Amino acid sequence: MDPNIPRTTPRKSATFDDYTLSEIRRAATTGIYDIRGAGAKRKLPHFDDLLFLGASISRYPLEGYREKCGTNVVLGTRFAKKPVELKIPITIAGMSFGSLSAQAKEALGRGASAAGTSTTTGDGGMTPEERGQSKMLVYQYLPSRYGMNPDDLRKADAIEVVVGQGAKPGGGGMLLGQKISDRVAQMRCLPKGIDQRSACRHPDWTGPDDLEIKIHELREITAWEKPIYVKVGGARPYYDTALAVKSGADVVVVDGMQGGTAATQEVFIEHVGMPTLACIRPAVKALQELGMHRKVQLIVSGGIRNGADVAKALALGADAVSIGTAALVALGDQDPHLEDEYQKLGTTAGAYDDWHEGRDPAGITTQDPELAKRLDPVKAGRRLSNYLKVMTLEAQTIARANGKSHVHNLEPEDLVALTVEAAAMAQVPLAGTSWIPGKGGY
């Protein structure tokens, strides 16, 4: 070819990008779908696409460091004799012993308790470590019923009936053989070392009418003391919230697709469910139409990272938020000081998501005793507590700037959107306009 003829720059396909090509090669080599942990990694409309307006002539701000701005929340005021009272509106999401080490579960309990909030069990039952260190513990009632027993149910401060989760609405749990240690196998009544795929449907109820009866049974067994949460993946938040209320839930938890999982198929995580931002307003609308907003509390989860995210979720109508992935990072997950070890696993700090393999150098998503020992539950718990307190301070800062004496007083009118998509999903005006897509304006 004549070197004097200019050549076009080699161009890679936007459709068949490097990641896509690598996935095709991986699938062709192994014959199995890609399994990983965490939530959706694709770019999605999110809380970053919203801004608070702050105070102006029409809004009177509160003094940033002096005037009171409440952060407490009471969950389960509808039917439970003993509602859950939290100092902050940020809870720790359900994560199982099995997917996480006992040290990590203990650290979550320590951090949450120090910050005045609750933590949550997961698909695998309640461990003494987390009950012992969690002042407020929510017990998940999952389709698999691994480790389920009435004693632990009664030890819990609240019960969360898990219908789905944001990373995989319609999918069951997955814990591969590498993480089925003797203790995990014993708690789940399974042979050691097998791939555990837990059910996606509850074994003894189907649909909202049955769920109502199931909730009634749980209340009977626990003397009507415990708040009953119903957790759904972000799929049909309007109908799911309405049906959860109809079924007798005290609290509805809506988890968007950025919410993490211990393990499932990549294709499930990235292609099923809705972004957290798109879930909140339909859920709030359902509560409002039923006259149950603030009576049945709404917890939102999936991609909550900082106090601004907390404030935005509350402004859109949530009563509290829940964090999982961010809590693990606070404990020490993805830390750059482990970069050499992440490299040996073929990944890099910040991208590590092979949580199902149990080789986590941070000692969090593992059942390897040597790796798990690396995590000091006391120090890690302190890091989580610090992080939760910072998030709370940030949310207060924003609330005061918008003239609110309690974070729950934040409202959609305090927000604008940076993109048309976010404006449509959050149903707040596009910045600089009064236009809410689908609702008129200009």
Add this chain to the structure above:
Amino acid sequence: MNELDLKKDGVTAINHRLHALPENTNERHWVIRNPMGQHAIACGLDGPLHVEVHGHVGFYCGGMNKDAEVIVHGHAGVGVAENLMSGLVWIKGNASESAGATGNGGLLVIDGDASSRCGISMKGIDIVVGGSVGHMSAFMAQRGNLVVCGDAGDALGDSIYEARLYVKGKVASLGADCIEKEMRDEHLADLSRLLAAAKRKDNPKDFRRYGSARKLYNFNVDHADAY
């Protein structure tokens, strides 16, 4: 013997009464009348009580019980003895779907038929059904024994783990990874014990045993069509 009238007192008051009994109570024998098919009757019991229910019960009767004996002189709704920990639940009539679901221990006896998903996700419970069971029974059954003196519906033992299934009659079809297995002396002894506990006269040698082929325990792409 103490009598409780569910029509008069309601489910919650009756359950509360049974839950509130002290561990060393000598009031162990209770009769519940007029159950009216109500749900969650005698669930969450925690102690060696003997409770007889005269009439039909709704969902989740005897759910999560420990140590107690619950005898239902009637039919039972969905999820009878769900997550039973120990003790006995005996249904003199038929049971609806998901009987004994996720049960960890104890014995569930159903004199009549049980509907679909009997013993789903069972984790150690023993279940003896005098009649037949519906489709998807013992789905993902992890541990324990399911004895069926009649027939079994489609997809028996789908995705089964280590539970043992004994069926006297016909099996419409087996689910993924469930196979017929050799009936050895230890199984005959186990089956004899279970039949005796359920006061059954059936001959253990008339039964066939089913369990896991264990081919789906760890993913193998060559078995993908079994999923």
